[in-house]
Structure formats: structure tokens, C-alpha cells
Amino acid sequence: MPLPIVHHPAFDARFDPAHRFPMSKFSRLAEILVEDGLVPADGWQVPVPAPAAWLRLAHSATYVDQVLNAAVPREIEKAIGFPVDERVALRSRAACGGTVLTARLALEQGLACNTAGGSHHARREAGAGFSVFNDVAVAARVLLADREVNRVLVVDCDVHQGDGTARIFEDDERVFTLSIHAAKNYPSEKARSDLDVELSDGIGDATYLDALMPALAQSFDASLPDLVFFNAGVDPHAEDRLGRLSLSDEGLMARDRAVIGFCREAGVPVACVLGGGYSRDIDALARRHSIVHRAATAEFSAPSAGARRREA
Structure with a gap:
């Protein structure tokens, strides 16, 4: 049984290649995963774009309506970093639906990956930092509301603090937020996660894992x-x-296998989302994003925690 990997064509909202946000990485990532045999050409798990009722579990009804009607105030669009038109709204709904599906597949099979998601700067009232809707917050709230889970842990290894996620869940004891990030990077005004690990500029692989x-x-x-x-x-x-850190490709692979392996050893399902990555070289960036899918594939193929204990 192959690792479940989620993708939707709407993940790519087709920005101008000169835009600061490298939108085409989502399409190129999907191509690479097929080219390299991680996913059969017809093997995607395709999500349903999140309905408004899901989005309102993590975001205010006013803001959800503004996005869905392409009527986001200009000051919020400025904070997000791009206009929120119908195509961006669909992309954001698809990413949220993708993370819900990824989570449900993880609960069924122990591990699953999205090819988008990780828009962790969106808070309840508005988006920010290239994040329109907070897909992880939406997915967590959907699963909690449906009683599919009782307690959730968010492990955020993006270089920027997961401030929106922290704010959404600051009074929700069912969700624990861990953010490990560059101390001096965006956002300038940090939120308070349940556990924040602030890193100095320039640290490399070993120090990061430590x-x-x-x-x-x-x-x-x-x-x-x-x-x-x-x-x-x-x-x-x-x-x-x-970014302001200095991890290598090998360091990212070691990080991803360490996190996923730790969860698998503990017998806890893992839903992986893409998070941030910014480069003008879309092919190199997409291949860098594929590291988590490669790490997850390797861990998915490894013996389960129970089997490892029996073998020991």
C-alpha cells in the first residue's frame, strides 16, 4: 500500500512568475512526485474544497465571507501579500480541504502527506504572511468537532513562527502548539505558542536537531x-x-525522518503539510519540498512501532 499523498490542481493559483510568492512550486512538486515514482499518475488523493462551515470553525464568519466573496479589505490583502480573488479563494479552500483529508488518511493509515498547507500566519480574524486560511487550524477543529480526535499536537518546523495557529488555539487546551523558528524572522510581533523554540541566525543541521x-x-x-x-x-x-537558518537538504531529510519516526514510534498518526519555501528556482524549490514526501515514504515502508518492538 503506497503512502497516501493529497493533491488538487487548484493548489496552484497561477501567479505571475515574478511574484514574490512562488505559486508554481505546487504544480512542479506534483510533477516531480509522479516523475520520481512516489505517486502513480492517477494515484492522488483528491480533496473537496473546504465548505464555509469548516472554515468558520477556525475563522470569523465575517472574514470567511469576505474571502469567499472576493471582498477582502485592502489592508488585509496587503498583510497577506496578494489580492484575494476567486482563484485564490478556491486555492485556499482546496488547501484546507486537503489538510482535512490528509488528517483523516493519517488516522486511517498512520501517515499521510499534503502537497500544500501549512498556512500558519492566518489568525481567526484575518490572513497574513501569504496565508489566507489556516488549514491546520481548520482541519484540527473539524476533527475535534466530529470527535475523530480528542487531543492534537501541531509541530511547526517552518522557519517563521506559527503565530496564527498559536493565537487561534491559545485558549483551547485540546490543541498543543510547538513552533521552532528563527528568533529574528517574521513576524516581528510573536505570539505565544504552548512551546516556542527560538533559534539564532545561521545555525546548521546538528544544532537544529539538538x-x-x-x-x-x-x-x-x-x-x-x-x-x-x-x-x-x-x-x-x-x-x-x-529564511535565516542554514540547514542543508540532508538536514531537512534528517529533520523530517526524525519527527515522523518519533511519532510513528509513539504510535501516533502524522499528517504532513508543506509549509514555507521561497526561491526563484522553482525546480530546486519543488524538489526541496519533496523531501518530506520522500521521508514519509521511507517511514511508511518501515516496520510499525509494534513490529519493531516485537523484533527487538
Whole structure:
């Protein structure tokens, strides 16, 4: 049985290639996953775009209506970083639906990956930082409302703090938020996650993992999760335009396998989302994003935690 991987053509809202946000990476990532045999050409799990009722579980009704009617105020569009037209609204709904489907597939099969998601700067009242809707927050609230899970852990390894996620869940004891990020990077005004790990500029692979793994263990002990959302942003990479850290491709692979492997060993399902990554070289960026799918495929093929214990 192959690793479940979620994709929707609407993930790519077809921005001008000169735009600061590298929108075409989503289409190129899908092509690479097929080219490299990680997904059969007809093997995608295709989500349904999130309905308004799902979106309102994490966002205010006013803001949801503004997005769905392409009537977002200009000051909010400025904070997001691009106009929110019908195509962007569909993309954002599809990404949320994709993360809901990824989470449900993870609950069924132990592990699943989205080819979008991780829009962690969107808070309840508005979007920001290239994030229109907070797909992880929407998915967590949908699963909690449907009683598919009781407790959720968000492990956010994007180079930027998951401030929107932290704010949405600041009074929700069912969701524990862990954010490991560059201390001096966006946003300038940080939120308070349940656990924040702030990193100095320029740190590399070994130092990063030394900081991440104890925080992951602490978060597990504190949250006792039924499901983990893993934001596998690649913007901690040394060549990322908007990052301030110095991870290598090998470091990202080690990070992703460490996080996924830790959760698998604990017997907790993992839903992986894409997170941030910024480069003018779309092919290189898309291949960097594919690291989490490769790491997840390797972990999915490995013996289960129970089988490993029996073999030991």
C-alpha cells in the first residue's frame, strides 16, 4: 500500500512568475512526485474544497465571507501579500480541504502527506504572511468537532513562527502548539505558542536537531496527542530567500525522518503539510519540498512501532 499523498490542481493559483510568492512550486512538486515514482499518475488523493462551515470553525464568519466573496479589505490583502480573488479563494479552500483529508488518511493509515498547507500566519480574524486560511487550524477543529480526535499536537518546523495557529488555539487546551523558528524572522510581533523554540541566525543541521528533538519529546509528554500535524517548511534551508537558518537538504531529510519516526514510534498518526519555501528556482524549490514526501515514504515502508518492538 503506497503512502497516501493529497493533491488538487487548484493548489496552484497561477501567479505571475515574478511574484514574490512562488505559486508554481505546487504544480512542479506534483510533477516531480509522479516523475520520481512516489505517486502513480492517477494515484492522488483528491480533496473537496473546504465548505464555509469548516472554515468558520477556525475563522470569523465575517472574514470567511469576505474571502469567499472576493471582498477582502485592502489592508488585509496587503498583510497577506496578494489580492484575494476567486482563484485564490478556491486555492485556499482546496488547501484546507486537503489538510482535512490528509488528517483523516493519517488516522486511517498512520501517515499521510499534503502537497500544500501549512498556512500558519492566518489568525481567526484575518490572513497574513501569504496565508489566507489556516488549514491546520481548520482541519484540527473539524476533527475535534466530529470527535475523530480528542487531543492534537501541531509541530511547526517552518522557519517563521506559527503565530496564527498559536493565537487561534491559545485558549483551547485540546490543541498543543510547538513552533521552532528563527528568533529574528517574521513576524516581528510573536505570539505565544504552548512551546516556542527560538533559534539564532545561521545555525546548521546538528544544532537544529539538538534543539528540536527535546522540544518534540516535551510536547508529546504535555499533549498526549491522538494526531500530529507536522509543518515541514523548507525555509530553514541555507539557500532560502526568506529564511535565516542554514540547514542543508540532508538536514531537512534528517529533520523530517526524525519527527515522523518519533511519532510513528509513539504510535501516533502524522499528517504532513508543506509549509514555507521561497526561491526563484522553482525546480530546486519543488524538489526541496519533496523531501518530506520522500521521508514519509521511507517511514511508511518501515516496520510499525509494534513490529519493531516485537523484533527487538
